[in-house]
Amino acid sequence: MYQGSCLCGAVVYQLLGEPRRVSHCHCHMCQKQHGAAFATYLSLPATELQYIQGSGAVTRYQSSATVTRGFCRHCGSTLEWRDTTEPDGYVALTVATLDTAFEITDIPHICTESRSSWCPC
């Protein structure tokens, strides 16, 4: 069972299934929201993400017509990405907030047309 949390610890979640797709996203919106060269997300069915503490602290910003990006309202940790047209579809979750060791290699880079010139990879 995978478990994760935000920086301040207010929000704690667990994954009820195995992470599916994992990617490093270089799009401009991920760069802005994360304040980083890219964002690393895993995805899994929304029903398999369970907030076990602090779900009320998860604030969702609508970054485009069909997408919300969830973060902890106390510490700002980026947590999730959802397509609002598919509430029962997949949710993407930030790999960096996992507390459980996550062993995976060969993660694909996506949206690389907007890769920053200072990206280390």
Ligand SMILES: [Zn+2]
């Ligand atoms: Zn927090």
Ligand SMILES: [Zn+2]
């Ligand atoms: Zn992105």
